[in-house]
Amino acid sequence: xxxxITLGQYVPGNGIVxxxxxxxxxxxxxxxxxxIFCAFNFVSLAVIAAAVxxxxxxxxxSLKLYFKSLKVxxxxxxxxxxxxxxxxxGTPIWQFGILxxxxxxxxxxxxxxxxIVLLILISSCLTFTTSPTDLTDALERLMKxxxxxxxxxxxxxxxxxxxxxxxxxxxxxxDKIMSAQKARGADMESGGLIKKVKAMTPxxxxxxxxxxxxxxxxxxxxxxxxxxxxxxxxxxxxxxxKKSDVFCIIFAVVILTGVVLCDIxxxxxx
Amino acid sequence: MSVIEVKDLCYxxxxxxxxxxxxVIDLNLSVNEGEVIGLIGHTGSGKSxxxxxxxxxxxxxxxxxxxxGEDIWEKPxxxxxxxxxxxxxxxxxxxxxxxxxVYKDISFGPMNKGLGEKEIDETVRKAAKFVGLSDxxxxxxxxxxxxxxxxxxxxxxxxxxxxxxxxxxxPTAGLDPMGRxxxxxxxxxxxxxxxxxxxxxxxxxxxxxxxxxxxxxINSGKLEMLxxxxxxxxxAERLEKMGLxxxxxxxxxxxxxxxxxxxxxxxxxxxxxxxxxxxxLKKEGKI
Numbered sequence: 001x002x003x004x005i006t007l008g009q010y011v012p013g014n015g016i017v018x019x020x021x022x023x024x025x026x027x028x029x030x031x032x033x034x035x036i037f038c039a040f041n042f043v044s045l046a047v048i049a050a051a052v053x054x055x056x057x058x059x060x061x062s063l064k065l066y067f068k069s070l071k072v073x074x075x076x077x078x079x080x081x082x083x084x085x086x087x088x089x090g091t092p093i094w095q096f097g098i099l100x101x102x103x104x105x106x107x108x109x110x111x112x113x114x115x116i117v118l119l120i121l122i123s124s125c126l127t128f129t130t131s132p133t134d135l136t137d138a139l140e141r142l143m144k145x146x147x148x149x150x151x152x153x154x155x156x157x158x159x160x161x162x163x164x165x166x167x168x169x170x171x172x173x174x175d176k177i178m179s180a181q182k183a184r185g186a187d188m189e190s191g192g193l194i195k196k197v198k199a200m201t202p203x204x205x206x207x208x209x210x211x212x213x214x215x216x217x218x219x220x221x222x223x224x225x226x227x228x229x230x231x232x233x234x235x236x237x238x239x240x241x242k243k244s245d246v247f248c249i250i251f252a253v254v255i256l257t258g259v260v261l262c263d264i265x266x267x268x269x270x
Numbered sequence: 271m272s273v274i275e276v277k278d279l280c281y282x283x284x285x286x287x288x289x290x291x292x293x294v295i296d297l298n299l300s301v302n303e304g305e306v307i308g309l310i311g312h313t314g315s316g317k318s319x320x321x322x323x324x325x326x327x328x329x330x331x332x333x334x335x336x337x338x339g340e341d342i343w344e345k346p347x348x349x350x351x352x353x354x355x356x357x358x359x360x361x362x363x364x365x366x367x368x369x370x371x372v373y374k375d376i377s378f379g380p381m382n383k384g385l386g387e388k389e390i391d392e393t394v395r396k397a398a399k400f401v402g403l404s405d406x407x408x409x410x411x412x413x414x415x416x417x418x419x420x421x422x423x424x425x426x427x428x429x430x431x432x433x434x435x436x437x438x439x440x441p442t443a444g445l446d447p448m449g450r451x452x453x454x455x456x457x458x459x460x461x462x463x464x465x466x467x468x469x470x471x472x473x474x475x476x477x478x479x480x481x482x483x484x485x486x487x488i489n490s491g492k493l494e495m496l497x498x499x500x501x502x503x504x505x506a507e508r509l510e511k512m513g514l515x516x517x518x519x520x521x522x523x524x525x526x527x528x529x530x531x532x533x534x535x536x537x538x539x540x541x542x543x544x545x546x547x548x549x550x551l552k553k554e555g556k557i
Contacts, residue, residue: 177365181366183327184353184366184428185353185378185431202369203368206366209365209413
């Protein structure tokens with residue numbers, strides 16, 4: 001049940017997107033997200049959508065998984081687009097009391113839902129194709145300049161790595177404890193919300209206890225191997241910008257300029 | 271009469287995904303009332319999956335489990351009732367402790383069963399006595415106990431439901447030799463008094479040889495052998511092929527036999543071996 005969540009899950013693969021430098025991927029993701037919100041007319045939106053589709057098709061991850069991650073947020077898309085329909089300005093084409101639908105409202109709704117879908121697709125693409133360790137490694141590198149402000153970048157990255165590493169472990173542990181309590185006759189399925197929450201106590205307490213125990217053990221193990229933070233630490237896998245990464249960047253720059261040009265020369269719709 | 275009957279039991283993990291794996295394949299078994307069954311198998315052989323199907327924690331992909339002649343999945347909504355009849359102690363059960371006091375934790379099962387206050391008190395104290403927990407310990411927090419005591423408290427939590435069948439998944443794992451022997455003898459004491467059926471999973475062949483009436487061997491999800499310990503452990507070679515051992519003393523006696531000494535098969539304990547060797551020496555006129 002808990003395992004069915006696909007949002008933010010790494011899918012091992014061998015495609016171009018998998019092999020791309022994680023730093024490049026993160027920066028491009030940020031660029032694309034900004035871009036998605038900078039598209040003010042249908043042409044620029046279509047350009048971005050096309051670019052996102054190309055990336056997804058190249059990503060060596062089955063389209064089913066992308067659909068699955070969209071399923072999770074379908075309610076959010078519906079609610080926001082319905083709200084947006086009624087918030088347009090201009091002459092109404094349909095009116096009922098204070099509710100009115102205008103052309104601009106419909107445009108807004110379309111824009112918002114397309115934006116959310118693209119947002120989810122492109123960020124899923126990052127997490128599907130990049131292992132958590134690569135991701136935190138890249139983040140650590142990218143945040144390095146923050147050291148000037150005495151921010152402990154390495155420690156933050158290490159915490160993220162550890163947290164991500166223990167998600168599956170804790171899920172497994174939850175499963176085990178739930179089975180053990182069910183074997184003692186715990187009833188977790190029936191009853192109302194309050195009863196269900198109360199029924200979780202026998203699962204949550206052992207889970208917390210074991211999480212703390214694991215944390216102590218891990219801290220001990222790290223200290224035994226003389227871990228002392230990021231100063232003077234070298235990496236086993238160092239990141240290098242490859243030829244293919246340069247192509248990625250060029251591709252992104254072309255899209256970027258395309259969208260900006262579209263925005264400049266075509267009148268905005270919203 | 272058989273308490274538990276298993277017919278063509280199958281379980282497959284991750285059906286219709288790339289990770290599909292058959293954990294239990296066409297398993298048939300009948301367990302008699304009051305029997306102690308030792309279950310052995312290599313890590314990942316499907317033992318744990320199998321025992322979790324006995325009390326309905328896992329629903330079989332196909333096949334049936336009968337408890338006292340009734341299919342346990344006949345009324346899926348009442349599967350919880352089965353769990354009070356087939357008690358299950360998981361591996362490292364001390365990680366399931368959660369309540370403020372040991373007493374409250376042990377009473378979790380009986381309370382879910384819906385017993386009255388007086389009955390709960392009775393069953394909790396009885397269960398604690400079986401596993402050798404003193405009255406003072408009952409009022410302490412379970413997290414303040416030692417490792418061995420925690421294990422006892424967790425086992426008491428299952429015994430307190432007074433199940434007809436008790437399934438124990440490696441109850442002695444991680445305990446010191448003294449603790450192991452003590453816990454095993456307490457479980458056997460409980461078995462003799464309550465006269466219920468016990469299924470015990472263990473990696474310690476010595477333990478299994480000591481207590482089991484019958485031994486079942488599972489390999490890659492299939493039932494390979496089901497017989498008395500003496501017969502099962504006399505097939506040392508076959509067991510070793512499955513990555514299993516035989517008790518050390520059995521190994522020695524089998525080696526003696528191979529050398530041409532006339533000792534019988536399936537010696538399981540040091541005492542038996544001692545008598546056998548004495549007999550042999552007498553026969554040869556050496557003592």
